[in-house]
Amino acid sequence: RKEVEQDPGPFNVPEGATVAFNCTYSNSASQSFFWYRQDCRKEPKLLMSVYSSGNEDGRFTAQLNRASQYISLLIRDSKLSDSATYLCVVKNRANTGFQKLVFGTGTRLLVSP
Amino acid sequence: EPEVTQTPSHQVTQMGQEVILRCVPISNHLYFYWYRQILGQKVEFLVSFYNNEISEKSEIFDDQFSVERPDGSNFTLKIRSTKLEDSAMYFCASSEAGGGAVVTEAFFGQGTRLTVV
Numbered sequence: 001r002k003e004v005e006q007d008p009g010p011f012n013v014p015e016g017a018t019v020a021f022n023c024t025y026s027n028s029a030s031q032s033f034f035w036y037r038q039d040c041r042k043e044p045k046l047l048m049s050v051y052s053s054g055n056e057d058g059r060f061t062a063q064l065n066r067a068s069q070y071i072s073l074l075i076r077d078s079k080l081s082d083s084a085t086y087l088c089v090v091k092n093r094a095n096t097g098f099q100k101l102v103f104g105t106g107t108r109l110l111v112s113p
Numbered sequence: 114e115p116e117v118t119q120t121p122s123h124q125v126t127q128m129g130q131e132v133i134l135r136c137v138p139i140s141n142h143l144y145f146y147w148y149r150q151i152l153g154q155k156v157e158f159l160v161s162f163y164n165n166e167i168s169e170k171s172e173i174f175d176d177q178f179s180v181e182r183p184d185g186s187n188f189t190l191k192i193r194s195t196k197l198e199d200s201a202m203y204f205c206a207s208s209e210a211g212g213g214a215v216v217t218e219a220f221f222g223q224g225t226r227l228t229v230v
Contacts, residue, residue: 034218038156041202041226042223042224043204043221043222043223043224044156044204044221045221046218046219046220049218087155087156100146100158100161100169101146101148101158101206101219102158103148103155103156103157103158104155105154105155106155
């Protein structure tokens with residue numbers, strides 16, 4: 001089983017739509033969770049951290065279900081500028097005690113006029 | 114806003130040649146990373162570095178790879194004898210913390226696109 005699994009998409013939605021992405025992770029000891037955004041041929045940039053109680057940042061809502069090892073991202077009122085690849089990222093503890101980020105393959109979102 | 118900077122933005126090299134990719138992490142960060150992304154594929158962890166030594170490395174990071182922090186600001190990735198399959202985007206990242214339960218984000222540089230011909 002992949003460490004972090006996402007539907008690669010693409011998700012094609014019209015402007016103003018609500019879209020949800022899901023992600024599952026295999027390591028039950030994973031400690032921190034993030035959604036990063038990556039534009040074509042650019043670096044990943046943090047969109048938001050994901051907290052156990054769920055959290056919201058404007059049009060974006062992230063949820064974590066530790067029991068199911070499942071993370072979600074909801075985008076409301078999609079804008080053209082939301083078109084990008086959304087990376088589910090999990091922070092795992094390595095044998096050294098150090099933590100490393102493990103990336104999913106990303107879900108591509110295309111918002112059309 | 115502080116940022117991670119990488120040079121060069123694009124490097125073309127012949128197979129078998131050595132390349133050095135350079136990074137300047139954010140100044141107060143203590144944890145440094147290299148990741149790579151082959152075109153169309155996911156971002157893959159290569160190595161993490163703290164306190165002047167490697168903290169963790171992946172299976173990709175074999176003997177052909179090495180990292181160094183030659184001075185107080187630069188963090189380099191060296192590939193000794195490049196192969197065609199090393200062609201990828203290489204991202205450097207840094208973070209304030211890297212262990213414990215502290216939730217800290219990693220900031221990524223804009224990447225170096227390495228093309229091995």
